[in-house]
Amino acid sequence: MVNESHWTYNIVRIDITASPGERFAAIRPASDQPVDGPVMRGFATFQRVCFSCHSLNKVGDAHLGPDLNVPYSAVEYMGDDKLARLIRDPQSLRWWPGARMPAIDERTLSDADLKDLLAYLHHMAGRKGS
Numbered sequence: 001m002v003n004e005s006h007w008t009y010n011i012v013r014i015d016i017t018a019s020p021g022e023r024f025a026a027i028r029p030a031s032d033q034p035v036d037g038p039v040m041r042g043f044a045t046f047q048r049v050c051f052s053c054h055s056l057n058k059v060g061d062a063h064l065g066p067d068l069n070v071p072y073s074a075v076e077y078m079g080d081d082k083l084a085r086l087i088r089d090p091q092s093l094r095w096w097p098g099a100r101m102p103a104i105d106e107r108t109l110s111d112a113d114l115k116d117l118l119a120y121l122h123h124m125a126g127r128k129g130s
Ligand code: HEC
Pocket: 006, 007, 008, 049, 050, 051, 052, 053, 054, 064, 065, 066, 068, 074, 083, 086, 087, 090, 098, 099, 100, 101, 102, 104, 109, 117
């Protein structure tokens, strides 16, 4: 689901399709990840909160922001603390009037969800391309 406040387009039609994880194999974690573990929980969070604007491993429907895994994952060049800060308040890291990424607060993404999301992004940093 896309939080309404993050939806950048007008909805003209909704097609029910397979979940992103089914449509895009390249965003899936390794198959040996426990279904209720942090990486799989982070995978669900990623699809709910980030995939509406960002691709990962160059797949996805949205390209509003940069790809979150290739060539480099933000966890590689920013580190967890700065990335967490960017998610909560993008303009606190880089400011310019045209920036479009919204601040994502705890109502949309709890601190626990954010931690899981970082686990997913770290995991995917070891799974480029495919
Ligand atoms: C409404 C669209 C939108 C959503 C949702 C969104 N982003 Fe972004 N993001 C952007 C845009 C657009 C940029 C490019 C900078 C800008 O215009 O703010 C960006 C930039 C970034 C960057 C900076 C990359 C760089 O090197 O400068 C990172 C990292 C990032 N987003 C991660 C995330 C993560 C993780 C999530 C989910 C928690 C997320 N974004 C959700 C639109 C979005």
